[in-house]
Amino acid sequence: MIRIANGQGFWGDSLEAPVEQVRRGPIDYLTLDYLAEITMSILQKQRSRDPRAGYARDFVEMIARVLPDLKERGIRVIANAGGVNPAACRDAVLDAARRQDLEVKVATVSGDDIMGRLDDFLARGVELKNMETGEPLSAVRSQVESANVYFGAFPVAQALARGAEIVITGRVTDTGLALAPMIHEFGWQADDWDKLAAGTIAGHTVECGAQCTGGNSQVDWESIPDLADVGYPIIEAEPDGTFTITKHSGTGGRVDVATVKEQLLYEMGDPREYITPDCVADFTTIHMEQAGPDRVRFSKIRGRPATEFYKVSISYAAGFKAIGSLVYAWPDAYKKARAADRILRQRLERLGLYFDAIRTEFLGANACHGIAAAEPTPEIEPHLAEVVLRFGVRSENQAAVERFTREIAPLALNGPPVVSGLGLGRPRVEEIVAYWPALIPKREVNPEVSIWPSED
Amino acid sequence: MAKRRLIELAHARSGDKGDTSNIGLIARRPEDYPILVREVTAERVKQHFAGVCLGEVVRYEVLNLCALNFLLHQSLDGGGTLALKVDPQGKTYSTALLRMEIDV
Numbered sequence: 211m212i213r214i215a216n217g218q219g220f221w222g223d224s225l226e227a228p229v230e231q232v233r234r235g236p237i238d239y240l241t242l243d244y245l246a247e248i249t250m251s252i253l254q255k256q257r258s259r260d261p262r263a264g265y266a267r268d269f270v271e272m273i274a275r276v277l278p279d280l281k282e283r284g285i286r287v288i289a290n291a292g293g294v295n296p297a298a299c300r301d302a303v304l305d306a307a308r309r310q311d312l313e314v315k316v317a318t319v320s321g322d323d324i325m326g327r328l329d330d331f332l333a334r335g336v337e338l339k340n341m342e343t344g345e346p347l348s349a350v351r352s353q354v355e356s357a358n359v360y361f362g363a364f365p366v367a368q369a370l371a372r373g374a375e376i377v378i379t380g381r382v383t384d385t386g387l388a389l390a391p392m393i394h395e396f397g398w399q400a401d402d403w404d405k406l407a408a409g410t411i412a413g414h415t416v417e418c419g420a421q422c423t424g425g426n427s428q429v430d431w432e433s434i435p436d437l438a439d440v441g442y443p444i445i446e447a448e449p450d451g452t453f454t455i456t457k458h459s460g461t462g463g464r465v466d467v468a469t470v471k472e473q474l475l476y477e478m479g480d481p482r483e484y485i486t487p488d489c490v491a492d493f494t495t496i497h498m499e500q501a502g503p504d505r506v507r508f509s510k511i512r513g514r515p516a517t518e519f520y521k522v523s524i525s526y527a528a529g530f531k532a533i534g535s536l537v538y539a540w541p542d543a544y545k546k547a548r549a550a551d552r553i554l555r556q557r558l559e560r561l562g563l564y565f566d567a568i569r570t571e572f573l574g575a576n577a578c579h580g581i582a583a584a585e586p587t588p589e590i591e592p593h594l595a596e597v598v599l600r601f602g603v604r605s606e607n608q609a610a611v612e613r614f615t616r617e618i619a620p621l622a623l624n625g626p627p628v629v630s631g632l633g634l635g636r637p638r639v640e641e642i643v644a645y646w647p648a649l650i651p652k653r654e655v656n657p658e659v660s661i662w663p664s665e666d
Numbered sequence: 667m668a669k670r671r672l673i674e675l676a677h678a679r680s681g682d683k684g685d686t687s688n689i690g691l692i693a694r695r696p697e698d699y700p701i702l703v704r705e706v707t708a709e710r711v712k713q714h715f716a717g718v719c720l721g722e723v724v725r726y727e728v729l730n731l732c733a734l735n736f737l738l739h740q741s742l743d744g745g746g747t748l749a750l751k752v753d754p755q756g757k758t759y760s761t762a763l764l765r766m767e768i769d770v
Contacts, residue, residue: 248746426679428761429677471692472677472678472690477682478735495730531750533750569751578752579759581716583714583762583765584762584765600752602750644747644748645747647684
């Protein structure tokens, strides 16, 4: 049995979680996910300004904190912290180790960055069509800011086989980070579809950190113990593909069938076809049972052969947006906020400003759910203590969006009474970086694994 | 037949893929799962999210988890960074669904 811990559900997650995973109990592997779909374009921009940037700096700081513990306990780390510059991330980690007089073997998995090859692909008829809309990439080619293939677990497993203690990857699937140690330790083969599916589902369960250990969990949420000290998830994986989800003893949170099921269904499409580079996992085959306090055991998982494609995550510049807000107070807060909305729209029209999208929401009334069943009843409506008017615009035309940002504040003095919330100042104009999912035949790209210090 | 709110019988979690929201709906007690299958149809969910979900609603049954998974296409104002919504990832759609009243 091996223990694979998740210490980071997304870039921006708890800085302490990975440290706690290392220090609060036994683990063999620590996995960390840093790359959201849009993160790559931010990192790409950082690298274009500084060739030594473009990776998750938080990761290096974290490693510097725990490296002595990792060495002492023999824990290996797998993280997609490399972003668009895994080599620079590796160098930073090696520097941090040197400063502590520690030696560490670091591998990188790269080759996922296909930004420089896009025109070649398009010229050869690899269209990189948008998976949702079917549009060919040529429609937004000039706006593309990053393009990365999602690799699976096998290149990471190869890095582990070559002795890496820390594996830094570019765009590798979240599930692949957790599956890789199982492939490496148990000798699973590329066509062990059931086992690969099991490891993939284990990875999916823990990939959002504490979201499977009681965080953001609905059933009896008030009784979930000590979320202040919530334990992050650990997979106890067996060579036969069965596994148990748990957390360190003494930590807060809860691992039960309810908390785990919620996470299983998170971001789910067709539950029979969870497609990764490694296999197609079938969530309808999962057998799950409570196997003691804070322990849920999985078995009987089935999988099918992987597809011939890798998914590609492409980001492109898609215009500008700005969102402003004003707070209206009792009485008739909702009515006043709606009146302000009408006035604002009239003023934008008088100014001759047109947008690709305008959206108004009323926070405190019905912004999140937005459905008829969530509207305040006529009895309640006039008595709402406050309602936030949240007004957003989107356009290719930056000047129009800039001009819009000057129209929020005046409403405080020249619109309906009584209003607050100007403390945040004028809305900020944001550049929109949008996401373009596509597929690419696997033969077009190859992962590259390298180790430092080199083996020979 | 009595009317019950779905939140009494089920819990849920929602997420996003682009402009599509997914809502996983899970029976609190296995014996209530057939009620969910009978009552919470794709058509009813489409109706419940009128004005929010502009595309098709697809339902998958996940019997082993006593769960249903719904895909609500075109329901996130373009999705991701394009959306001007306060909840561009539809994270709160889980409890929006749990507001539904069903016959038990």
